Amino acid sequence: MDRHNTTRSFNGCWTCRLRRKKCDEYRPICDTCSALQITCYYDQEKPDWMDGGAKQEEMANRLKREVKESRRGDRNLGHRHAVIEPTTYDNQKRLEQLAISETPRDRNNSQEPHPETANTPLQREHDCKLASKHVSGNMSFARSDTILLTFHLEYILPFLFPFYNPSILEGGRSWILEMMISSPVVRQATLCQSSYFFSLARGVPSDDSTWETVLAQTRDAFCVLRQSLQFIHSSSITEHLHGAVRILASVMQIQRFEVAVLSFENCQAHLNAALAIFRQLLDSSEAVEPVGNRSRFASVISLLGPATRLLPAQGVHVPSAEQAAFRFSSALLLFDDIIASTVSQEQPKLYDYHHCLLHSSDGTEPPINFETVVGCQNWVLLHISEIAMLDTWKQGCKSAGNLNMIDLVHRATPIKDSLEAHLTQLGKNMADPGSRQGSILLEMFMVGYSQHSKTPSAQTALVTQVWAHATLLYLSVVVSGWQPASVEVRYHVDKIIELLTLRISPPALLRTMVWPFCVAGCLAEPARIPHFRAIADALQPSSVFGTVRKALEIMENVWRNQDAADNLSRDLATCFRNQGDLVLLV
Incomplete structure (x- = not known):
């Protein structure tokens, strides 16, 4: 036709x-x-x-x-503040109830794949060609797209995720390149980021033509994502598992981009959509009872295989692109969900998955390791989650008029003891790092390549300390209220200032610690306020560090109202919520 x-x-x-x-x-x-x-x-x-x-x-x-x-x-396309058009996930109930297909097929012209072949590499290749036909028109890239995609891999990704350096012996970040090539929805999500940051890198003034290009790329990304979320009533998510993972990866990419350009109005919608997809993926594993969430997660990973065989004779395998994308995107989703709970004062939506996905079991590494993605060890985020739960319980008791402070302290004490014990152990581990892990040959390949060599696994212990001190501040506010002058609060604020100004390098790593930076800054006494302003002002250009700018804006608002009548009843959630939308400092 x-x-x-x-x-x-x-x-x-x-x-x-x-x-x-x-x-x-x-x-x-x-x-x-x-x-x-x-x-x-x-x-x-x-x-x-x-x-x-x-x-x-x-x-x-x-x-x-x-x-x-x-x-x-x-x-409104040319309006400066409309950098991101509001994204609507049409028919949210359908998103939660029906299967997802990145490559919806024409029922009149295409046959549904046999269930046994739906997730084979051949079927995936067929799906990619279909997606190209329906969404992007062809598989060839314009020269400009090639440059922007390369720019994303070499510069944007290390900037946004400086701690995400998977070993090349396990495939490295090659899965991102593969998905940009094969998946229109991932490619468009990547291009809108690249257009924005590329214009900043060139030092181009933010004129109408520059923003027109960025807006066009962003609108294309939303259009492709909207097409990808069209559903087939008779479909099962197991038939479109790989497509669903690509959509999840794209939603998380767009979430990070919008946060970077300070567009928070869609954060909740993106988060809800990603949560629904994640749950459907785990529910699709069809594991036999009794089964825990860890087994379901492992089952999805298995279904997204098989791993790629690089050296068949030597049995060398690396994860498939979808396996790596699912693990990476799941880590970002759980991380965002936990941070969002500190703003909403509600239980993290994925709280039931925390124990199985974030805790070690029998000495094995947990399925999701935040340290390798965002630079902070799992135990800190788990404690933030527990404090959010405690805050939720506290707010419920206050509303019912039956809050018992002794009970509150009793519930908070184990969390505080555990945080302090972990911090002490972390200090000991830093003093005795043990043997180095890695490949000497790979280090030889890196000689002379210093662009990203400082980024750093070596810094994750320091980054984790910043998060831990901020988490103790968060707990202090939930239990004892807003007390910037208390000795305990001063101690943790000072430790964060010391770590950020004297020990963590390069300073740009602050972009991965904006939530703890903001928590400490909000609780800073007047004498310490200049330190936080100096830390934020040192990161230039400010347009590249949008979340840091937003954190400073939140702090300035708190500092202006230090003597307000409601100062004693203030909490961190109130500070964040004063901005209106769900402000995710990630």
């Missing part, structure tokens, strides 16, 4: 039929709906809302609102 045929058809999408518009019948999203960025309904059977009555009228009004919002977005 000629995609651009505009002859009226009775087989077009239900959206065009309801709107009485011409439809080109292109699947999975027709040109008309794609151009307007509205939901394209292409079900085989007539939807229940096409009843000729109230439901149909309600749907027609809803589509009119979508068209209106889309056109309003087009008018």
Whole structure:
């Protein structure tokens, strides 16, 4: 079928039929709906809302609102503050209930794969070609795209995730390149980041034409992601496991990009979508009872295989791109979920997964290791999660009017003791680092290559200390209230200042510690405020360190209101929530 045929058809999408518009019948999203960025309904059977009555009228009004919002977005395209168009995950209940397909197939022209072959490498290659046909038109890259994708791998990724340096003997970061090549949804998510940071790297003034390019890339990313979230009613997520992982990776990429450019209005929507996908992936493992979440996680990893055979004769295997992407994206998701709980004063949504995915078992490394992704050891984030739970319990008791301070202290004491014990042990481990791990030959390859050689695993112990001291401050506020002048609070604030100014290098690593930096700054006494301003001001250009700028903005607001009447009832969640949206300092 000629995609651009505009002859009226009775087989077009239900959206065009309801709107009485011409439809080109292109699947999975027709040109008309794609151009307007509205939901394209292409079900085989007539939807229940096409009843000729109230439901149909309600749907027609809803589509009119979508068209209106889309056109309003087009008018605002050149506006500086609209760097990120609001992303809507249409039909959130469907996202939580139905399977996800990155490569929705035309039911009239394609056959569903046999369940036994759905996740084979051959099927994945077929899916990638389909995705290219439906989403990007072809698999070839423009020269500009090649430059931007390379820029992302060589510069943006080490900047955003300086501690993510998986061994090349285990595939390194090659999975990202593979997914950028094979997955349109990942590629577009990557390109919008690269366009933004590339314009900053060139020192181009933030004029309308520069932002127009960034906006176009971002809108393309959202469009592709929206297409990727179209569902097939008869599908099972097990048939589209690899596509679901690519979508999860893309959502987390876009989340990080929006946070970097200080666009927080979509954080909650991104987080909710990623949480729903993650749960569906684990539920899809079809493990036999009794099974824990760790086994389900391992089962998904297994289904995303097999590992790539590099040297068959020597039995050398590396994880598949989807296996590496799932592990990396899951780490970011659990991390974001925990930090979000400190703002919402609610239990982390993935709390039930913490013990099995973040704790060591029988001396083995946990399935998810935050230290290798964000530079902070698991035990700190686990304690932050426990404190968020304690805060949730405290708020519930206060609302019910039955808060018992003795009970609160009793619940908090084990958390504090454990944090202090871990900090002491961490200090001992730093004094006696033990034997070095790694490949001497690989170190020889790195001679003369110093661009990222300082980034550092060696710094993770110091970074973990910053997080631990901030976590103790967080616990202090939950238990004892807002007391910047207390000896204990002063001690932890001073330790964080010392670590950030004298011990952690390079200073740009602060970008991985914005939450603890902000916690300490909010609790700083007037004499210490200049230290926090100096630490933030030293990171230039400020446009590259957007989250640090946001943290300083939160601190300045607290400092301006130090003598406010509600000072005694203040808590950290209130400081963060004063910004309006879910502010994720990640």
